[in-house]
Amino acid sequence: MALVTIDGHTFEVPDGENVIQAAARIGIHIPHYCFHSGLPIDGNCRMCLVEVEGARGLQVACNTVLRKKVDKDGNEIPAAVVRQDTEQVRQARAGVMEFELLNHPTDCVVCDQAGECGLQDYYMTVGKYDHRSKVPKVEKRKAVPIGPMVMLDQERCILCSRCVRFVNTVTKTGELTIAGRGDKCRIEIFPGVELDNDYSGNVVDLCPVGALTSRDFRFKKRVWFLKTTPSICTGCSKGCNVLVDQDLAVVHRYRPRYNPHVNQWWMCDRGRLSYKAINDGRLKRARVAGDPAPWQKAVDTALALLRGKKFGIVVGPHASLEDLWMARALGREFEAPLWGLSWLAPGKADEWLMKSDLAPDRKGFELLGISTAEAAFRAAAPGLDALIALDVDLPSDLASGGQDAAGALAPTRGPALIALSTHETETATQAAVALPLAVAAERFATWANCDGRVQKGVPAFDPPGDALGARELLGLLAARLGKPVPADLEEVWRELGSELGITAVTFADIPLEGLPTATGAACAVSEPDTFGTGAGTIGGLPR
Numbered sequence: 001m002a003l004v005t006i007d008g009h010t011f012e013v014p015d016g017e018n019v020i021q022a023a024a025r026i027g028i029h030i031p032h033y034c035f036h037s038g039l040p041i042d043g044n045c046r047m048c049l050v051e052v053e054g055a056r057g058l059q060v061a062c063n064t065v066l067r068k069k070v071d072k073d074g075n076e077i078p079a080a081v082v083r084q085d086t087e088q089v090r091q092a093r094a095g096v097m098e099f100e101l102l103n104h105p106t107d108c109v110v111c112d113q114a115g116e117c118g119l120q121d122y123y124m125t126v127g128k129y130d131h132r133s134k135v136p137k138v139e140k141r142k143a144v145p146i147g148p149m150v151m152l153d154q155e156r157c158i159l160c161s162r163c164v165r166f167v168n169t170v171t172k173t174g175e176l177t178i179a180g181r182g183d184k185c186r187i188e189i190f191p192g193v194e195l196d197n198d199y200s201g202n203v204v205d206l207c208p209v210g211a212l213t214s215r216d217f218r219f220k221k222r223v224w225f226l227k228t229t230p231s232i233c234t235g236c237s238k239g240c241n242v243l244v245d246q247d248l249a250v251v252h253r254y255r256p257r258y259n260p261h262v263n264q265w266w267m268c269d270r271g272r273l274s275y276k277a278i279n280d281g282r283l284k285r286a287r288v289a290g291d292p293a294p295w296q297k298a299v300d301t302a303l304a305l306l307r308g309k310k311f312g313i314v315v316g317p318h319a320s321l322e323d324l325w326m327a328r329a330l331g332r333e334f335e336a337p338l339w340g341l342s343w344l345a346p347g348k349a350d351e352w353l354m355k356s357d358l359a360p361d362r363k364g365f366e367l368l369g370i371s372t373a374e375a376a377f378r379a380a381a382p383g384l385d386a387l388i389a390l391d392v393d394l395p396s397d398l399a400s401g402g403q404d405a406a407g408a409l410a411p412t413r414g415p416a417l418i419a420l421s422t423h424e425t426e427t428a429t430q431a432a433v434a435l436p437l438a439v440a441a442e443r444f445a446t447w448a449n450c451d452g453r454v455q456k457g458v459p460a461f462d463p464p465g466d467a468l469g470a471r472e473l474l475g476l477l478a479a480r481l482g483k484p485v486p487a488d489l490e491e492v493w494r495e496l497g498s499e500l501g502i503t504a505v506t507f508a509d510i511p512l513e514g515l516p517t518a519t520g521a522a523c524a525v526s527e528p529d530t531f532g533t534g535a536g537t538i539g540g541l542p543r
Contacts, residue, residue: 002066005081015068019061019082020048030084031093031122033100033208034160035062038265040169042161045100047122049092053081058092090126097127103138103183104209105155113210115223119158138183147175147195149269150204150212154186157211163187163203170266173197187211198354201272205255205265216273217253229460230257230512232447233267234318234360234440235274238353239449240267241513244275244441249461251275251441259513261453268354270347278441281423284465287434295435295466302433303480305416309385312337312415314377315370316392317344317359318422320445321454322489323470324364325496327390329485330478339377340365343395355450360440363448367500367517384415390470391437393425420470437470438463444489445469446496446510448517454500455514456507 001012004022013022020030021037033045041063048061066079083089101119108114140154164176164187175195179188189195195203204214226245233240233254240263243255254275256267286298293301305311313336315327324340331338342359349356365372381387381398419431428434440447442463446454463469468476475487486492493507500517502510 002068003076003078004066005078007083007085010078013066015066017066019050019052019064019066019080019084022066023061023082023084028084030061031126032062033118033158034162036162036206036265038170039162039165039206042165045158045160046096047093047100049096050082050084050089051086053083058089093122093126094128097123098131100158101127101131102133103155104158105137107153107156107210111156111210112213112218113156113207117210118208140186145215146189147200149201149215149272150195151215151218152187152189153211153213156209157187158209159185159187160208162206162208163212166203166206167195167197170202171197171199176203198268198270198348198350199266201269202256202266214253221247221252226252227460229441229458231441231460232360232455232457233271233274234447235268235271235358236347236355237357237359237362237450238262238271238355239360239447239453239455240271240353241455242267242271244460246441246460249464251278251460257512261513261516262449262451262455263353266353270354277423278439282439282464282467283421283424283428283434283436284467286436286466287428287431289432290429298433298435299476299480302418302435303477305386305418305432306388306477307481310336310383311386311388312339312377312380312384313388313390314339314341314392314394315390316340317342317357317362317365318440319361319364319391319470320440320443320447320457321361321364321368321496321500322445322492323390323474324361324368324370325492325499326471326474326478326485326487327388328368328370330474333478333483333485334481337380338370339374340370340372341374341377341392343393357450360449361447363450363452367448367452381415386416386418388418388420389427389431390420390474391422392427393421394427396426420473422467435473436463436465436467437473438467442467443469444507445471446493446507448500449514452517453514454502454510454517456510456512 002015004013006023009026020032020035023030030048032048034042043060043063049058050061052059069077069079071077142153142155144152146152167173167176175189175193177188178185180186203212225247229244231242231244233242241257241259243257244251245253254272256265258265285292286295287293288298288301313327313331328338344358346356347358348354417431419428419434420437421428422437422439440457441460443459446456448454478485490507497505502515
């Protein structure tokens with residue numbers, strides 16, 4: 001540990017932190033553009049200038065690294081004594097802002113970054129200067145698509161180099177560079193190359209101004225209309241932490257949320273676009289025999305198919321841990337066989353964040369001891385009177401009356417199919433009863449990622465139409481069938497947490513970065529390189 005004094009406050013920080021990171025620990029934000037905790041230090045924007053006692057002139061805070069220091073008698077003394085709120089510092093920051101905006105276009109009204117732009121934020125807090133330049137602004141290329149995910153506006157770029165450092169040191173794909181000299185410098189892609197790696201969308205998050213914007217999100221919604229909620233990406237088994245940005249229950253984008261144990265500051269493009277599944281193809285109303293029906297009639301029909309009958313339960317890996325626990329409790333109460341299965345095709349994978357398993361909670365089958373034997377399911381299913389399919393799309397040979405020797409689950413043969421589904425799937429279409437479910441962004445629940453880390457989701461908005469959380473719906477069915485099982489979230493979590501080895505923690509107490517299970521792996525993020533110390537969430541400009 002190292003001692004540091006900032007604006008009269010003396011405190012300890014981990015050895016190797018810089019002044020920006022140290023100041024953030026006591027609630028002091030030092031303005032910066034080019035610094036990011038996940039990237040190598042560049043020090044080119046000069047926005048983070050501070051006074052350091054004993055140093056000649058102002059120093060850049062991002063490259064003032066703090067290491068343990070002792071005097072000649074062996075007593076520890078501050079590694080640096082810093083003042084960041086002096087008149088000299090304020091004048092320097094205003095001067096840097098004037099320089100940054102010297103050739104910046106007056107695009108705020110049409111710029112998609114308006115509302116979360118570092119230039120706007122810092123102009124109001126440390127700028128407010130009188131513009132003195134009489135020289136026409138330098139013109140550069142605007143609205144240039146440089147890849148399937150990213151649009152470049154060279155005029156707005158302040159050359160912080162975050163994007164270049166990202167592709168050079170994190171993805172190591174090197175598509176971007178800074179070309180030209182003087183005021184002709186600009187971000188460029190190499191000839192014949194596109195910014196088309198699997199993590200290209202991260203440069204949009206990194207860009208502190210409107211130079212790199214998302215082609216998917218551009219002009220869909222002004223950011224000040226968006227409401228932001230922390231959540232979990234359900235696009236694969238990694239479970240990257242995200243921010244859900246929505247307005248009027250329509251999700252407009254995912255952004256990565258910092259979690260040092262899972263995804264740090266990043267997420268893949270596949271996961272970034274998976275938000276669309278929340279908006280599209282949802283099952284919103286209950287159905288009986290394929291036709292829309294009042295919710296109560298659909299529930300009564302499902303109960304009639306289950307009451308006094310031999311039924312089984314098959315659960316998909318998108319179901320939460322609470323859903324799996326409830327399904328297992330229901331199966332035990334009614335001696336109903338339970339399987340955890342999925343017929344999702346594997347996706348592209350790498351050694352970092354992208355996993356081939358495109359389901360967020362397959363680990364839950366293992367943690368709760370749920371059978372994944374497909375052969376046993378196929379052999380047993382034809383002998384059942386009814387089958388509850390919870391958040392799983394059955395293969396066509398089972399759901400639509402195919403000729404598979406194991407038997408089909410079409411309405412005209414085999415067990416009556418009761419589908420609890422988030423989306424309009426073939427299984428929901430073929431089911432005798434279909435009941436709509438809430439998705440992850442609409443409920444309180446937990447999921448276990450591929451490393452065994454339990455992570456919490458909270459609702460960003462209410463589910464559409466008749467949709468309910470699977471935990472609530474299973475609890476309702478059990479109670480109406482005469483064998484109630486605990487359905488209250490905290491009551492379920494008390495039992496579930498104990499089973500997972502996470503004791504003395506209520507659901508409300510689960511931190512947003514999640515907790516490792518007793519049977520989980522180390523839960524450490526695997527990444528190409530680590531830069532900085534990752535202290536807090538101070539890697540970027542405030543959003």
